[in-house]
Amino acid sequence: MAETKPKPKIKKEAIEMPKQEPKVRVKNFNEVALGYSEEQALEEATRCLQCVKPQCVAGCPVEVPIPEFIKCIKEKKYAEGIATIKSKNALPAVCGRVCPQEEQCQVKCVLGKIGEPVSIGRLERYLADWERDHGFQLPENAKPTGKKVAVVGAGPAGLTAAADLIKLGHEVTMFEALHLPGGVLIYGIPEFRLPKAIVRNEVAYIQKLGVDLRLGNLVGRIHTIPELMKSGYDAVFIGSGAGLPQFMGLPGENLGGIYSANEFLIRVNLMKGYAFPEYDTPLRLGKHVVVIGGGNVAMDCARCSMRLGADVCLLYRRSREELPARQEEIENAEEEGLVCKFLAAPLKFTGDEKGWVKAMECQAMELGPPDASGRRRPVPIKGSEFTMEVDTVIIAIGQTPNPIIQRTTEGLVADPRRGTITVDENGKTSLEGVYAGGDVATGAATVISAMGMGKKAAKAMHEYLMSKK
Amino acid sequence: MYKIVSKTSLAHKETLFEVEAPDIAAKAKAGQFVIVVPHEKGERVPLTICSYDVDKGTVSFAFHEVGKTTKQMGCLNEGDCLLNVTGPLGNPSEVEKFGKVLCVGGSIMIAPALLQVKAMKEAGNHVTTVLGCRSKDFLFMADEAKALSDKVYVASDDGSIGYKGLDFLKDLLKTEKFDRCVVLGPVVMMRDVSEITKPYGIPTIITVTPIMVDGMGMCGVCRVTVGGQMKFGCIDGPEFDGHQVDFDELVQRQRLMLPEERLSSMLWEMHKEHEGGCKCGRNKA
Ligand SMILES: Cc1cc2nc3c(=O)[nH]c(=O)nc-3n(C[C@H](O)[C@H](O)[C@H](O)COP(=O)(O)OP(=O)(O)OC[C@H]3O[C@@H](n4cnc5c(N)ncnc54)[C@H](O)[C@@H]3O)c2cc1C
Ligand SMILES: Cc1cc2nc3c(=O)[nH]c(=O)nc-3n(C[C@H](O)[C@H](O)[C@H](O)COP(=O)(O)OP(=O)(O)OC[C@H]3O[C@@H](n4cnc5c(N)ncnc54)[C@H](O)[C@@H]3O)c2cc1C
Ligand code: FES
Numbered sequence: 001m002a003e004t005k006p007k008p009k010i011k012k013e014a015i016e017m018p019k020q021e022p023k024v025r026v027k028n029f030n031e032v033a034l035g036y037s038e039e040q041a042l043e044e045a046t047r048c049l050q051c052v053k054p055q056c057v058a059g060c061p062v063e064v065p066i067p068e069f070i071k072c073i074k075e076k077k078y079a080e081g082i083a084t085i086k087s088k089n090a091l092p093a094v095c096g097r098v099c100p101q102e103e104q105c106q107v108k109c110v111l112g113k114i115g116e117p118v119s120i121g122r123l124e125r126y127l128a129d130w131e132r133d134h135g136f137q138l139p140e141n142a143k144p145t146g147k148k149v150a151v152v153g154a155g156p157a158g159l160t161a162a163a164d165l166i167k168l169g170h171e172v173t174m175f176e177a178l179h180l181p182g183g184v185l186i187y188g189i190p191e192f193r194l195p196k197a198i199v200r201n202e203v204a205y206i207q208k209l210g211v212d213l214r215l216g217n218l219v220g221r222i223h224t225i226p227e228l229m230k231s232g233y234d235a236v237f238i239g240s241g242a243g244l245p246q247f248m249g250l251p252g253e254n255l256g257g258i259y260s261a262n263e264f265l266i267r268v269n270l271m272k273g274y275a276f277p278e279y280d281t282p283l284r285l286g287k288h289v290v291v292i293g294g295g296n297v298a299m300d301c302a303r304c305s306m307r308l309g310a311d312v313c314l315l316y317r318r319s320r321e322e323l324p325a326r327q328e329e330i331e332n333a334e335e336e337g338l339v340c341k342f343l344a345a346p347l348k349f350t351g352d353e354k355g356w357v358k359a360m361e362c363q364a365m366e367l368g369p370p371d372a373s374g375r376r377r378p379v380p381i382k383g384s385e386f387t388m389e390v391d392t393v394i395i396a397i398g399q400t401p402n403p404i405i406q407r408t409t410e411g412l413v414a415d416p417r418r419g420t421i422t423v424d425e426n427g428k429t430s431l432e433g434v435y436a437g438g439d440v441a442t443g444a445a446t447v448i449s450a451m452g453m454g455k456k457a458a459k460a461m462h463e464y465l466m467s468k469k
Numbered sequence: 470m471y472k473i474v475s476k477t478s479l480a481h482k483e484t485l486f487e488v489e490a491p492d493i494a495a496k497a498k499a500g501q502f503v504i505v506v507p508h509e510k511g512e513r514v515p516l517t518i519c520s521y522d523v524d525k526g527t528v529s530f531a532f533h534e535v536g537k538t539t540k541q542m543g544c545l546n547e548g549d550c551l552l553n554v555t556g557p558l559g560n561p562s563e564v565e566k567f568g569k570v571l572c573v574g575g576s577i578m579i580a581p582a583l584l585q586v587k588a589m590k591e592a593g594n595h596v597t598t599v600l601g602c603r604s605k606d607f608l609f610m611a612d613e614a615k616a617l618s619d620k621v622y623v624a625s626d627d628g629s630i631g632y633k634g635l636d637f638l639k640d641l642l643k644t645e646k647f648d649r650c651v652v653l654g655p656v657v658m659m660r661d662v663s664e665i666t667k668p669y670g671i672p673t674i675i676t677v678t679p680i681m682v683d684g685m686g687m688c689g690v691c692r693v694t695v696g697g698q699m700k701f702g703c704i705d706g707p708e709f710d711g712h713q714v715d716f717d718e719l720v721q722r723q724r725l726m727l728p729e730e731r732l733s734s735m736l737w738e739m740h741k742e743h744e745g746g747c748k749c750g751r752n753k754a
Contacts, residue, residue: 177555177683177685178555178683179506179513179552179553179555187687215553216504216553216554216555216556217492217555218555218556218558218685221496221501221556221557221558222492222493222496222556222557223492223496243686243687244686244687245687245688245689247689247692247699249699253699254692254694254699254718254722256721256722256725257725259690260688260689260690262687262688262689263682263688263689263690266682266683266687266688267682271512271513271682272510276729276733277729277732277733277736278510279510280510280511280512280537280538280733281512281513281682282726282729282730282733283729284725284726284728284729354721354724355718355721355722355724355725402685402686402687403686403704404685404686404704
């Protein structure tokens with residue numbers, strides 16, 4: 001009988017990624033997570049079992065060939081590794097940082113059954129950062145097809161669709177309403193989670209592929225979708241995102257010092273309000289900030305506020321178990337000094353003589369039976385009203401799709417209640433040649449799901465374009 | 470980059486830029502605005518469109534130097550470039566044949582008010598124009614107004630030219646019937662005019678100018694209360710029924726960032742002196 005080789009022992013714990021210390025990082029806007037060194041990446045890569053039927057790939061909305069790229073790392077073939085990822089995912093430096101891997105690829109990793117799963121996101125980030133240091137390799141675009149496509153919105157959905165369509169040989173023009181491209185990646189997610197230089201780099205890659213990017217073009221006002229179709233575009237992809245802030249309709253909500261999460265984040269991130277007055281856009285923040293909500297957006301607002309020197313309290317109407325934010329983000333925020341107040345909701349705001357908010361009346365809640373979302377419904381407790389002194393309130397209770405395109409495109413079917421553009425599984429809308437994807441079709445979701453839809457739509461658009469004479 | 474093709478001084482610290490922006494020119498309508506980002510570190514400033522020329526591919530807007538960004542823009546000259554101009558934004562004015570229209574433009578907003586006068590005339594209306602200014606030194610475009618309108622009145626805060634204040638409107642409305650009134654100007658003036666027209670039931674449309682950031686419905690800083698409901702100035706407006714707008718709240722919300730704006734402006738003035746003249750915010754084509 002042949003001698004069986006002793007199997008190398010698999011390390012159960014993942015290699016930790018170095019981070020800035022909480023006390024230090026809460027005073028700056030630099031990136032919190034510092035990334036693996038080559039040694040760390042190699043060590044983590046050896047943990048991958050190279051499964052024949054990889055479960056992780058099934059968990060990835062864009063089906064990145066995960067074991068293959070990890071094998072490349074093991075063999076130090078970094079250029080090949082990044083090319084492997086980019087065959088499926090045009091924005092690896094972004095996804096490696098902000099994807100909820102713990103719910104997607106990593107949750108399926110078989111190593112998770114005996115210990116910690118392979119840190120797929122950290123390895124993806126390692127390769128993307130390696131490429132940034134060593135220069136891009138451009139893939140070759142297919143032969144020109146002579147077809148013209150317009151992409152509306154330069155967020156993850158639009159960027160992905162544009163990259164795929166140009167690689168297939170179509171001419172692509174991308175219209176972005178803001179003066180900078182990136183969507184939520186540039187205006188929403190803060191510098192310390194996703195450095196803006198990385199977003200610029202990813203956009204530059206897509207421009208190098210040949211995409212013509214037009215900034216400051218609000219489609220619906222400057223050109224409508226039917227006008228684009230008439231002016232020579234053979235198909236349009238709409239990736240206009242979910243950026244319309246929601247308010248609560250409470251008395252006093254228009255007082256000074258009450259921001260929507262989007263206003264706050266746009267001032268801080270897009271306009272670099274944290275560097276005021278070097279940058280011109282001001283942000284007035286008090287000492288006692290309350291963030292209302294419990295998702296990732298709320299965490300980002302809270303963590304930005306702490307970096308700007310405020311004491312921050314998060315007010316959430318359910319309990320800790322129901323917090324929708326990523327566990328990692330909650331831990332990071334608490335390490336940085338976030339105080340959470342659960343089971344409470346605001347009733348009204350009162351202001352000082354100058355119209356600035358000074359107090360918030362709240363009500364305690366208890367959890368009743370589950371609601372439509374499956375989470376237990378918060379129910380107000382009678383007589384539990386209490387008042388908090390505050391000088392800044394950030395409302396982070398969700399965003400709905402930007403409405404301008406829906407309002408200005410006749411015949412485009414949208415959900416009247418949610419405001420989302422109605423699409424089939426390939427992103428096809430009610431109008432011929434018009435596709436949509438990302439948050440504008442799903443409601444606020446994730447970067448990778450927006451990219452997944454951008455990809456699917458690009459494929460369907462390609463088939464549509466090639467079938468047309 | 471958006472090139473300034475001409476710069477006209479309207480009055481002290483009041484300037485008109487004509488900027489190369491063919492796509493915007495092709496779509497612009499009276500009542501809409503643009504957002505200007507002068508340079509990489511600059512703010513996004515909303516300014517109302519004063520005219521557009523489809524053939525030349527240009528749009529014009531006028532601004533009053535009130536804070537850092539508008540002061541910086543005042544230092545720019547013909548041939549300089551603005552980093553970004555986004556537009557047209559907001560809903561176009563409702564322009565149709567109403568009959569007799571009263572158009573009131575105040576201060577810097579005289580310039581865009583004349584675009585409304587022009588549009589109302591083209592739609593076949595009889596247009597009476599009122600130009601409001603602080604004093605005679607701040608009156609501009611009076612000849613243009615005369616050429617465009619059926620009748621022109623001038624009023625100033627100090628009475629140095631035309632009527633003193635807007636009280637004369639009360640007498641005018643006693644004798645003349647108007648079917649519609651359009652007002653663009655400082656909030657206080659828009660409120661006063663709305664109060665004057667209210668007893669006569671004249672539909673009065675004002676242009677709100679709340680603080681804005683994106684100008685496309687993404688931040689909500691531009692929220693105004695109209696008829697008890699929250700509206701966004703940028704995508705629901707900027708024109709609203711002057712008899713329904715909560716002016717006190719509008720005034721209060723415009724002042725939200727005042728201390729920061731003052732600081733920013735002061736630091737810039739100091740820096741400018743130190744450097745011996747303004748070199749900021751200048752982009753070359
Ligand atoms: C603060 C915050 C933090 C988040 N954190 C995470 C995270 O950690 N991980 C994660 O996976 N997801 C996160 N998300 C969600 C994620 O960012 C979004 O799901 C994703 O960006 C959606 O991509 P999109 O391309 O559909 O839209 P967007 O990113 O919203 O991009 C839409 C783009 O279209 C432009 N646009 C809109 N209307 C028009 C028009 N009419 N004409 C031209 N352009 C237009 C917009 O300006 C914008 O640039 C976060 C979201 C926020 C707000
Ligand atoms: C839809 C819209 C159209 C506008 N059209 C014009 C126009 O055609 N011409 C023009 O000169 N201005 C116009 N404004 C106002 C203009 O945008 C502001 O004056 C400008 O943003 C000031 O920028 P700043 O940095 O120079 O001054 P800041 O430092 O921002 O402000 C300085 C001073 O101006 C006040 N202020 C700030 N924002 C506004 C505002 N929105 N309205 C009134 N006062 C304000 C501040 O309270 C402060 O006292 C418009 C505003 C809106 C929202
Ligand atoms: S300016 Fe941001 S929503 Fe109107």
